[in-house]
Amino acid sequence: MEKHLIFMDIDGTLVAKDQKISNKTRSVVTELQQAGHQFYVATGRKYSSAVDVAKRLTAQTQVIASNGSIYSIDEMLHKKRLSDKALQFIYQTITAHDLPMFFFGEHTIFYTQQLPSYLQKNDQSRIGSSEEDFRFIDSLETLMAVSQRIVNGIVIADEREAELEQVRKILEESGLLSVSSSHPNNIELIPLGVNKATAIQAVRNSLAVPQKNIISFGDGLNDLEMLQASGVSVAMGNAVDELKRHAKFITDTNVEDGIANFLIDYFS
Known part of the structure; x- marks a missing residue:
């Protein structure tokens, strides 16, 4: 199967209020990474906090932080700031x-x-x-x-x-x-001019991955541009209604392994 880039919001998407990542999600992500697919967390959190979550998922997971203001490509950090x-x-x-x-x-x-x-x-x-x-x-x-x-x-x-x-x-x-x-x-x-989607665009251009192979998961309105920039847009079951209206797919909630369940079905 062609290489995919998968982007996941953190709060309300990858983790619940207890900040834990389920073993099922970690297992599915690890298996897909071993198959050649690349994963990013894409969050409004500051960079160091996002890195902590990414590494708790797997050592290979990359980061988009600060709503697209900071992101990594092949270990190189790119950053924009408020003027x-x-x-x-x-x-x-x-x-x-x-x-x-x-x-x-x-x-x-x-x-x-x-x-x-x-x-x-x-x-x-x-x-x-x-x-x-x-x-x-x-x-x-x-x-x-x-x-x-x-x-x-x-x-x-x-x-x-x-x-x-x-x-x-x-x-x-x-x-x-x-x-x-x-x-x-x-x-x-x-x-100005920055959001999660602009970071995704930069990542996919650098890695030469077509838009149809971009999968994104989110639950809040700051995930809207990210979903719109993805070939496969997925709203969590607990997402706000407006985001669900713009998503191509709706999966289970963040506490029901929504990310893992969707990926299992998608790649099976």
């Missing part, structure tokens, strides 16, 4: 609405306001791995002093979806960055 103008505009806009911001480097999270307890404890494996991974941003000057280290960011605010939608429109109309969302409670802040 200084974008960072200034984001900070001023979000601060005016008193919303919390998180900016991601390859290894560090820069945050404003108070770090939520779910990032410090229960969900720390989702974004960070130790206290040293976090750095507080108390002003625009502090942010700009580390601007060269910042790749992308996110705004997270539960129960303020209406206000988030207003802010998202302001950010979109600025023309300084790309925005997306993996959940109604957030706005993903991404370098």
Whole structure:
């Protein structure tokens, strides 16, 4: 069978809330890699967190991180970052609405306001791995002093979806960055013209794999472009309805081995 490239979102797709990868999924991916197919995780997470998950899946799994801002091809790392103008505009806009911001480097999270307890404890494996991974941003000057280290960011605010939608429109109309969302409670802040699909395009062009042999799995709206760029687009059973409407296939949920079950059927 011709070589395929398979891209998998992490949260809500490859893993559940406990951050574990099932033995069934690991076994299926390993078998397909041995047959010559190549796998990537494709996530909004920072690079070091994405690498951790990829290596827990298999040693050969590659990475697209920060919603396409960082990706690897044959062990070479490619990176784009939010511009200084974008960072200034984001900070001023979000601060005016008193919303919390998180900016991601390859290894560090820069945050404003108070770090939520779910990032410090229960969900720390989702974004960070130790206290040293976090750095507080108390002003625009502090942010700009580390601007060269910042790749992308996110705004997270539960129960303020209406206000988030207003802010998202302001950010979109600025023309300084790309925005997306993996959940109604957030706005993903991404370098202009970048998304998971642009990274996939770069990877498949470099590896000379036709679009019909691109398989992607996702569950959130920040996976939409990725699915649209793939010959075989698969929404998880737990995916948001809009993503399901754009996918060619719907598989089982992330806790029901949806990725493994689809791949077994597809390659059998």
